[in-house]
Amino acid sequence: MLRHLPWIAIGTGGLAALAHVALSRGEPVNALWVVTAALGCFLVAYRYYALFIARHVMGLDAARPTPAVRRADGLDYVATDRTVLFGHHFAAIAGAGPLVGPVLAAQMGYLPGTLWIIFGVIFAGAVQDFIVLFLSMRRDGRSLGELVRMEMGQAAGTIALMGAFMIMVIILAVLALIVVRALAESPWGLFTVAATVPLAIFMGVYTRWIRPGRIGEVSLVGLVGLLAAIVYGEQIAASPVWGPAFTFTPQALCFILITYGAIASVLPVWLLLAPRDYLSTFLKIGAIVALAIGIVIMAPPLRMPPLTQFIGGGGPVWSGALFPFLFITIACGAVSGFHALIASGTTPKLIATEADAPLIGYGAMLAEAFVAIMALVGACILDPGIYFTMNSPAALIGTDAASASAAVTAMGYPIAAETIANVARDVGESTIISRTGGAPTLAVAMAEIFAHIAGGPGMKAFWYHFAILFEALFILTAVDAGTRAGRFMLQDLIGLAAPRFIEGRAQLAGLLCTALCVGAWGFFLYQGVTDPLGGVNTLWPIFGISNQMLAAIALMLGTAVLFRMKRDRFAWVTVVPTVWLLICTLSAGWLKLFSADPAVGFLAHATRFSDAIGRGEVLAPARDMEAMRAIVFNDRIDAALVAIFLLIVLALGGFTLRTVLAARRSPVPTVREIGGASTGITREDRALAAEGAAA
Amino acid sequence: MIRLWHRCARIARAMVGLPDYGTYLQHMAQRHPGAPVMDRLAFFRDRQQARYGAKGGGRCC
Numbered sequence: 133m134l135r136h137l138p139w140i141a142i143g144t145g146g147l148a149a150l151a152h153v154a155l156s157r158g159e160p161v162n163a164l165w166v167v168t169a170a171l172g173c174f175l176v177a178y179r180y181y182a183l184f185i186a187r188h189v190m191g192l193d194a195a196r197p198t199p200a201v202r203r204a205d206g207l208d209y210v211a212t213d214r215t216v217l218f219g220h221h222f223a224a225i226a227g228a229g230p231l232v233g234p235v236l237a238a239q240m241g242y243l244p245g246t247l248w249i250i251f252g253v254i255f256a257g258a259v260q261d262f263i264v265l266f267l268s269m270r271r272d273g274r275s276l277g278e279l280v281r282m283e284m285g286q287a288a289g290t291i292a293l294m295g296a297f298m299i300m301v302i303i304l305a306v307l308a309l310i311v312v313r314a315l316a317e318s319p320w321g322l323f324t325v326a327a328t329v330p331l332a333i334f335m336g337v338y339t340r341w342i343r344p345g346r347i348g349e350v351s352l353v354g355l356v357g358l359l360a361a362i363v364y365g366e367q368i369a370a371s372p373v374w375g376p377a378f379t380f381t382p383q384a385l386c387f388i389l390i391t392y393g394a395i396a397s398v399l400p401v402w403l404l405l406a407p408r409d410y411l412s413t414f415l416k417i418g419a420i421v422a423l424a425i426g427i428v429i430m431a432p433p434l435r436m437p438p439l440t441q442f443i444g445g446g447g448p449v450w451s452g453a454l455f456p457f458l459f460i461t462i463a464c465g466a467v468s469g470f471h472a473l474i475a476s477g478t479t480p481k482l483i484a485t486e487a488d489a490p491l492i493g494y495g496a497m498l499a500e501a502f503v504a505i506m507a508l509v510g511a512c513i514l515d516p517g518i519y520f521t522m523n524s525p526a527a528l529i530g531t532d533a534a535s536a537s538a539a540v541t542a543m544g545y546p547i548a549a550e551t552i553a554n555v556a557r558d559v560g561e562s563t564i565i566s567r568t569g570g571a572p573t574l575a576v577a578m579a580e581i582f583a584h585i586a587g588g589p590g591m592k593a594f595w596y597h598f599a600i601l602f603e604a605l606f607i608l609t610a611v612d613a614g615t616r617a618g619r620f621m622l623q624d625l626i627g628l629a630a631p632r633f634i635e636g637r638a639q640l641a642g643l644l645c646t647a648l649c650v651g652a653w654g655f656f657l658y659q660g661v662t663d664p665l666g667g668v669n670t671l672w673p674i675f676g677i678s679n680q681m682l683a684a685i686a687l688m689l690g691t692a693v694l695f696r697m698k699r700d701r702f703a704w705v706t707v708v709p710t711v712w713l714l715i716c717t718l719s720a721g722w723l724k725l726f727s728a729d730p731a732v733g734f735l736a737h738a739t740r741f742s743d744a745i746g747r748g749e750v751l752a753p754a755r756d757m758e759a760m761r762a763i764v765f766n767d768r769i770d771a772a773l774v775a776i777f778l779l780i781v782l783a784l785g786g787f788t789l790r791t792v793l794a795a796r797r798s799p800v801p802t803v804r805e806i807g808g809a810s811t812g813i814t815r816e817d818r819a820l821a822a823e824g825a826a827a
Numbered sequence: 828m829i830r831l832w833h834r835c836a837r838i839a840r841a842m843v844g845l846p847d848y849g850t851y852l853q854h855m856a857q858r859h860p861g862a863p864v865m866d867r868l869a870f871f872r873d874r875q876q877a878r879y880g881a882k883g884g885g886r887c888c
Contacts, residue, residue, distance in 0.1 A: 207874065213837070405879050406878075
């Protein structure tokens with residue numbers, strides 16, 4: 133009993149902080165309450181729920197050899213120390229998603245997002261990561277598609293693979309859109325990000341020929357180069373020659389990005405991708421740690437109200453009511469289906485013992501949720517007037533400070549035109565109005581926090597561009613790496629249908645699949661960039677639906693396997709989050725398709741515009757008939773995409789049900805694990821034996 | 828202090844997907860004595876290609 137006392141204290145502390153966050157009215161709540169609530173809940177969930185799942189639901193066995201032990205080769209399969217592996221896994225799962233979703237969700241106030249991140253990660257997100265890691269670890273580290281095929285059949289595996297490819301396309305489009313929104317009309321930002329390309333190439337050459345393999349050294353050189361680019365960027369932006377040369381419209385930037393993606397993804401990996409990955413990974417981890425320290429030192433109050441009037445729908449940042457749209461807006465951070473691909477990638481091949489799985493599977497996801505909480509805090513410490521000025525589309529608030537100030541004040545968040553202009557000047561930008569996509573908002577918040585700690589208000593512009601650079605850098609890395617991954621997925625899919633096409637002409641097939649992949653995300657990117665409502669409004673919900681759909685698939689796979697293991701009575705651990713995710717994705721998808729509100733439903737929106745075309749009218753925000761037709765076309769494509777996602781999730785639901793029923797009929801476990809029996813020897817036993825031998 | 832530094836360096840390398848060269852050498856010595864062993868440079872290039880040039884880009888959104 134005594135050993136539980138500290139945990140009871142932590143849990144009570146966390147819940148008390150959460151109650152304070154949830155119930156206090158009037159006085160602004162300090163951000164530290166939110167951080168404390170999250171930390172307390174996460175620690176207790178890890179100590180009790182993760183261990184409960186490990187011991188009773190999965191029956192983890194520390195004495196059972198993992199793939200890293202059985203198939204050790206010193207290269208792909210390496211038994212890795214748990215803290216080292218935690219770093220590897222966390223760096224792989226934490227990206228732009230947990231930074232952007234919570235910022236967008238702040239339009240409903242800080243409370244809904246906080247509660248969904250905390251409870252979503254404990255009962256859904258971390259469970260999903262953990263169970264997929266467990267499944268893959270027991271099957272030689274196989275990938276999600278292969279796991280679905282092994283446990284639910286060939287057809288189910290192929291459908292899951294198709295779903296994963298489509299999600300990849302949407303993720304790449306939405307990430308690229310965030311970069312476009314952050315860098316358009318921002319010469320300082322664009323210069324610093326553009327400077328990373330020659331810088332990375334220099335680093336690539338350095339690690340290839342000058343000082344091969346010296347990652348730490350070359351990353352330091354790169355970091356100095358980055359900081360110089362940020363400092364020098366201010367003069368570039370101010371220069372009458374270079375300023376305009378680095379100022380691009382969103383459309384132009386969109387084509388630059390597509391071209392960049394196509395070229396970067398066929399270059400040798402050591403030249404651009406690998407060195408930039410070093411930079412972006414270390415910068416990302418550094419910035420996350422700095423943000424955590426910054427929030428604790430600054431202890432800012434949350435200026436956003438706990439709930440806004442937009443919980444019923446009608447918000448300017450994204451459309452729809454709290455249910456179900458909040459639960460798809462915050463995907464990464466609460467529950468992210470994409471992690472199923474990571475947890476069945478390199479990590480299961482590196483895990484040294486099954487006893488490490490809770491820390492890696494469940495623990496790393498809790499750490500990502502903590503990043504999401506910090507992003508939410510960041511958005512909520514800003515003046516809500518500034519938040520809505522930055523995140524509302526220009527179609528609603530106009531493009532100058534006076535119109536934005538009037539429109540946002542009319543929403544109920546008074547903001548003076550001078551304040552808007554001042555914030556823009558502080559961060560060294562010509563304007564902050566309608567800088568949608570979340571990244572610029574978070575950058576303003578990070579500038580606020582970092583400038584409080586280092587440099588004072590004069591440093592805000594530097595820190596703003598540092599934050600933009602940090603986000604853009606790892607988004608670009610993801611675009612490049614994601615295009616390569618998407619290409620392989622596509623090759624696999626085509627290989628299933630026409631194996632001879634792939635075998636005969638590997639080179640050609642590779643180039644063709646790369647082109648298809650870039651073309652696919654480029655299409656959605658262009659659609660988002662030209663969307664008068666800012667694009668984020670349209671693409672982010674599709675991304676959220678697809679990501680949560682993949683999570684539901686992963687959890688359904690977990691459920692099917694639990695039944696096949698004859699652990700029926702613990703199946704609620706995955707069934708409950710599966711059902712919740714299915715309710716959210718299916719109803720959100722349904723509303724996106726069939727809602728009569730044109731702001732929410734794609735088809736209603738398409739009908740409104742095609743009717744107007746029939747009458748020969750041009751509706752705002754379109755300016756001519758061609759734009760009207762483009763809107764209708766895009767709406768229908770988006771609707772078709774959502775419909776396919778819904779069909780995929782329903783089909784896999786059917787396969788799961790079939791698998792579960794078959795497993796119920798069988799008197800014995802039917803699960804197909806690889807590697808079999810426990811040796812009865814744990815890592816501790818081996819360590820003792822080694823000590824004995826040494827003595 | 829030095830051990831802590833080495834540990835951090837290993838975590839940093841793991842974050843960008845580079846496994847430990849020493850572990851590889853140890854594995855080769857134990858399991859495949861006499862077999863040809865990649866030198867540090869070849870090992871680095873092999874792992875770099877394996878991480879970025881093959882399936883599963885290795886990171887999330």
